Amino acid sequence: xxxxxLEEGCGQAIGWQRVKTWEPGQGLxxxxxxxxxxxxxxxxxxxxxxxxxxxxxxxAVETRPRVVAAADTLLLILRGINFNPGADPEDxxxxxMWFDEHRIISMRHRRVMAMDDINRTIEAEKGPxxxxxxxxxxxxxxxDRMADVIGxxxxxxxxxxxxxxTEESHxxxxxxxxxxxxxxxMRRYISPQRDVLARLQNERVSWLxxxxxxxxxxxxxxxxxxxxxxxxxxxxxxxxxxxLNSHLSEQMxxxxxxLSIVAAIFLPLGLITGLLGINVGGIPGTxxxxxxxxxxxxxxxxxxxxxxxxxxxxxx
Numbered sequence: 001x002x003x004x005x006l007e008e009g010c011g012q013a014i015g016w017q018r019v020k021t022w023e024p025g026q027g028l029x030x031x032x033x034x035x036x037x038x039x040x041x042x043x044x045x046x047x048x049x050x051x052x053x054x055x056x057x058x059x060a061v062e063t064r065p066r067v068v069a070a071a072d073t074l075l076l077i078l079r080g081i082n083f084n085p086g087a088d089p090e091d092x093x094x095x096x097m098w099f100d101e102h103r104i105i106s107m108r109h110r111r112v113m114a115m116d117d118i119n120r121t122i123e124a125e126k127g128p129x130x131x132x133x134x135x136x137x138x139x140x141x142x143x144d145r146m147a148d149v150i151g152x153x154x155x156x157x158x159x160x161x162x163x164x165x166t167e168e169s170h171x172x173x174x175x176x177x178x179x180x181x182x183x184x185x186m187r188r189y190i191s192p193q194r195d196v197l198a199r200l201q202n203e204r205v206s207w208l209x210x211x212x213x214x215x216x217x218x219x220x221x222x223x224x225x226x227x228x229x230x231x232x233x234x235x236x237x238x239x240x241x242x243x244l245n246s247h248l249s250e251q252m253x254x255x256x257x258x259l260s261i262v263a264a265i266f267l268p269l270g271l272i273t274g275l276l277g278i279n280v281g282g283i284p285g286t287x288x289x290x291x292x293x294x295x296x297x298x299x300x301x302x303x304x305x306x307x308x309x310x311x312x313x314x315x316x
Contacts, residue, residue: 001032001115004122009129011122020047024102028131032115035059035096035107048105050098058096058107065193069203074099076135076200079189080142081149083113092189097138099131101207106138114141132212139197139219143226146190150226150233153183157236164244172244180237187230194223261316265306269299 003019004011006028014022022029033040035058044055054075057063068075076099079092095115096107106115118137121127128134156179164172197220201213208216276283276295285291310316 001034002119003029003031004127005029006122006127006129006134009122009127010125011127016043028102028104028128028134030104030134031106032119033105033107034109036109040107044105044107050105054098058098058105060096063094063096065189065196067196067200067203069205072100072205072207074135074203074205076196078139078142078196079193080112080114081145082110083145084111092186095138095142097135099135099205099207101131104131104134112142113145114138117141130207132208135200135208136212136215136219139200139216143219143222146223146226150186150229153179153186153233154229157233157240160240161236164240164247176237176241176244180234180241183230183234183237187227187234190223190230191227194220194227197223261310264310265303268306269303272299272302 003014005014005018005022005026011030012027019029019031033044035041041059044050044058048055050058050073051070054068054073057066057068057075057077063077065079066075066077076097077094078097079094082091082093084093093108093110093112095112098105108115115138118127118134118141121137128137156175160172160176160179197216201216201220272295285294288294307316
């Protein structure tokens with residue numbers, strides 16, 4: 001994707017030919033590669049000099065956050081928010097990085113905005129000064145971009161809590177389900193990343209100085225707070241779901257109660273009209289022209305008596 005030789009925060013963009021002739025004394029080398037590209041794979045396996053285990057980890061399709069230190073080299077895999085067009089933010093993208101004192105190799109397939117941010121800092125002559133500084137900068141920018149998304153999740157939960165009793169349930173339930181899915185999915189990746197960053201500050205590699213370790217500790221603590229925020233958002237969303245279900249159940253109970261009262265009032269009235277409507281001889285009032293009026297008045301009076309009785313028993 002791009003490659004630089006870095007010195008004092010400035011970077012000289014180079015191509016493959018210069019990469020192949022690079023020597024450690026020329027400056028800090030950073031290569032950013034697409035692990036799905038066959039040429040990048042071939043160079044990594046045949047010419048990079050990196051051990052087979054690290055090569056396999058850098059080119060793996062499915063990864064989880066991890067850190068492995070060996071012989072003053074460091075393999076680091078982190079996740080970042082997916083800001084690619086049409087993608088869901090919780091579908092986090094992986095960036096794989098391999099470090100030694102003089103060389104940095106980062107790999108991705110989908111675009112990682114944090115790497116583009118570092119690219120821009122180099123173009124502005126404010127780039128990393130060392131491998132340790134690059135590591136801290138990459139972890140920091142990945143973490144910074146999480147903050148806005150997790151803040152939006154927290155705001156979404158606040159909004160749902162405020163509207164759970166006023167908004168229509170058919171509009172609220174899909175939003176709540178989507179928020180819970182997003183929270184659970186993000187926590188799945190950020191939680192192990194918190195553990196990786198906590199371990200990273202204790203890895204014994206000579207090119208990580210004390211200041212780098214302090215900065216990594218701060219990033220690890222920020223990531224731990226993000227996990228706590230996601231846990232809080234998940235729990236609050238679950239409580240909101242329970243409150244919504246309780247509200248729907250209460251509405252259903254009220255509806256069934258009203259229907260029961262209506263049925264209780266009209267059931268005896270229906271019994272009377274049913275008896276008068278049977279097709280057998282002896283029905284009283286068949287020859288009386290005022291019989292229908294009498295029956296109607298009787299039904300109204302009966303209904304009023306029932307209403308008064310229900311009112312006294314505080315059923316309505």
